[in-house]
């Protein structure tokens with residue numbers, strides 16, 4: 001391992017970023033590490049923060065481990081991530097959570113801040129030990145499933161409000177799924193697939209926003225994918241509801257027109273229509289959408305090899321998020337680089353109260369073009385719809401709390 005002092009030769013004089021971007025970050029985060037390198041091609045960003053990942057351990061370490069997941073995150077420029085609780089055991093009690101915390105303490109190379117589940121075993125029937133769980137977790141979520149019962153969600157929000165914690169929700173009405181597995185749209189119709197309606201997502205968001213307004217609970221919606229979801233949240237924010245949301249890189253850069261008959265195009269929620277994608281872009285532009293999270297969800301090769309119908313839901317995303325977003329949204333002028341950094345770093349850290357530590361940053365070559373090649377990934381998952389995409393932006397190094405946790409082979413730096 002090379003420590004930060006030895007690696008300083010990569011940093012250079014301070015000054016504006018390459019291409020005249022001047023990146024200023026919010027004072028309250030004290031993000032002061034953004035500065036130029038000697039080479040105008042290199043830039044330093046504050047460590048990114050992903051509030052929605054699946055690291056699969058304990059329980060499913062053949063898909064991913066805390067170690068491989070956090071290594072992949074570091075390679076993507078992240079220094080803080082929040083793994084979801086759909087594990088075995090589900091972190092629904094202090095004893096169950098302890099299993100996850102012990103692995104994190106032993107194996108994580110960056111800050112890994114777990115969620116506790118909202119309900120016991122994420123079954124939606126009984127609240128987890130929320131009071132005992134809140135000290136060592138970032139927030140509460142039953143991600144992977146929606147909390148179907150309105151009364152259960154109301155009680156969860158009341159309790160979260162009392163504890164000063166946020167409810168983070170995967171919104172999905174099971175009764176509206178009808179066996180669907182890709183978006184209920186033109187592609188599903190043309191190829192004979194069972195569709196997932198947009199309503200299955202936005203109906204539950206509509207309910208939860210109402211409950212958040214009623215209870216005063218801080219509420220965050222996971223991976224929004226439909227135009228109605230954007231509109232509901234936009235209106236709720238205008239009314240002053242304490243609501244925030246995230247979307248994922250694939251919903252902003254792809255839609256059903258990009259689908260192929262392969263498992264790497266299957267995730268939940270699914271790629272929607274181009275109208276949905278356009279509204280999501282408006283949502284990041286006008287601030288309705290606060291964060292971009294990857295929903296990094298690795299599965300084994302076998303689990304992803306059964307086409308759109310038979311494959312498991314979920315794609316990997318930590319190692320492609322910044323290059324894909326930078327290439328498709330910043331270089332095309334849809335959003336500024338500053339805006340992208342807010343979505344990947346400042347906003348999630350602020351909303352989830354995850355401070356940026358000192359000496360926590362990531363160094364990128366923004367002008368290097370390459371093809372996304374899953375065989376280079378550090379995650380155990382390989383399924384990505386971005387495979388083969390030509391992108392700009394290569395992570396050269398990530399430093400977490402002054403320690404190099406990732407260095408690109410081209411730097412010759414060992415870590």
Ligand SMILES: [Zn+2]
Pocket residue numbers: 143144145170222223268269
């Ligand atoms: Zn989810």
